Amino acid sequence: MLKKFMQMDLPVSRKMKYSILKRVRSHDKGAFEIDFTYCGVQIPINMFDGTQRSIYLYDGDEKFMLNFLRDYYAMLPKGGVFLDIGANSGNHAIWMSQYADKVYAFEPQKRLHERLRNILRENSEVGNIEVCPFALGEENKTDYIYHISKYSGSSSIVRKPDTNVPREEISIRQGDEAIRELNPESIAAVKIDVEGYEHFVLKGIGETLEKYRPLVIFEHAEENKASYGSFEGMRELFPEGYEFYQFDRRGAYRYHNCRRGFYTVVDFDFDLPVRAVATGGNANIIACPAGTEMPKKNFTPWSFEIRK
Template sequence: MDQRKRHSLPVRIGDQTFQVTSDDDYLGNLNGTFEPATVELFHTLVRPNDVALDIGANIGCTALLLSQLAGKTICFEPSPSTYALLQSNVENAGAANVVLVNAGLGAKAADLSIAFNPANRSGGFVSDKPVAGHAIEAIKIVHGDEHLKAAFPSTKINFVKIDVEGYELNVLNGLADTLANDRPVVTLELNHWCLNAFQRMSVPDFFDALRAKFPVLYAVGKRGARDLHTPADSYFVMHEHIVKFDFPVIVGAFDESQLGAFLDRYVRNPPAYEEPVPAEVRIAELQAALSQTEQVLATERAARAREQAAAITLARDAAARQQQLQATIDAVHASHSWKVTAPLRAVRNLLN
């Protein structure tokens, strides 16, 4: 595995700033602030006394956000090297209400492997084959319900966040009892690339599986939230996600009463949205503006050239006229009459 040097950066996560450590490019890409859209979404879904699951915790930014919003957070991260960073960041933050588990959740217990680009740990995915340019680590998968019952008996789960790069249904299937008994609010990633490449599943099949689990199901994107139980909205989300990678988050629940603040923010009062200009149209606009600017410059240069030519002609004509006048004066001075009348001019000067 590629050994990369650890580095730390201050990151604003929710209402606090933490010194977060990693060994990839993820922190630099945050530009000092952790996912404002995620922060805003979680503020509408997580309540102060909730017990939350952070499944696919990566290096801990979401855990540190949940440490501020929920009463208790249980984090699951299967990669041993990523877990070490997660543990360091949570301990350094003093987040005493966060519990860490070095395992992934699935439909059954298994010893598998995870692949990730050393430059981006957050994109790690469960894989049974080597992947070029990726680090491979052995991981432990535990059955979700069985682990929670054994390690956290009598604990009701109120909120679940899942970010596992296409492995979402495996996680949900392993939490069938928890979902049925506790009826938590669930957020998970929609990533058609990971679903296709790693699970050989289409987005319509994924939506069908989620609709069977959640009576309330929304996809969240730049234009607010769309109801995935409504065929027209579901089709719209599929198109926008596959073509434009919009609507990257899904929210599932068992009753709309669980989503009061969420519905107010994302359904009843969706954010203002302006359709982005396609790249090819923007390029054409810029090229037209560039051509117009070049025409203006060419016209200006031509006008200046004409002005310079006119000035040169005027100067040349003035010089010729000056030479002509000087020649005439010299001719008068050299004439016989000028010389003959010199005494008269001298007398007149004396009299004056």
């Protein structure tokens, strides 16, 4: 009955329904899954997983980035492939299947890549997503990913907690080698969200970036600074001629709201504290080949925000 309530079309907001759910069912009882339609695709949503819950509440997690990618692909003369490195629940992959010619979703966690494959089997109309059940890095090897919390988006290869937490053995493929096997005709954009492993992914796909020169969005936190050492250390992971920007999630203008899908793009400053431009301590850097046109902001006011 509670599941039906969450799925029914009622004159109350989804946020209100989730608020009621929290009061009547504890997180400690485990996953609570409902069926949801996202980008025309029927998917299961675990309401107690942060990324999946955002899909339910806001029609997409990191909506500012989704809309940026949508707008970027609209500016391209032709589509191109999208690489989703760290696909997690399929938030970006499913969204980008509407705009990219082909989407490769790299996700090493078994329960997540099996979930994605089940979604694709049950939604045959989404035929341009291919799930790759491994991580990308510098070399071919196996390693462990640590499930630090119940939130699947926090699982990490490099963040090894002091206390005992569940861990999972995963496969890591050398990035350029794995992408050569896929043999994409073109790659327009790459998204990398791998909880501190970004440095190793970028090292592993150097030839790919040189060949295709895609736009790259990658997560950035204070711990990433230590792995790069300096801005020059980060820049060296990219071919010559790349410029660096970032999303300003503070509210660079009055009505900015990332959950509504608004974004502003500003110049990247390596020395600026990450929390100065990002919520939650994680920023998103945009590496773009010089001379490539890309969107810089998106804002559509509600009716009550229009002033005559």
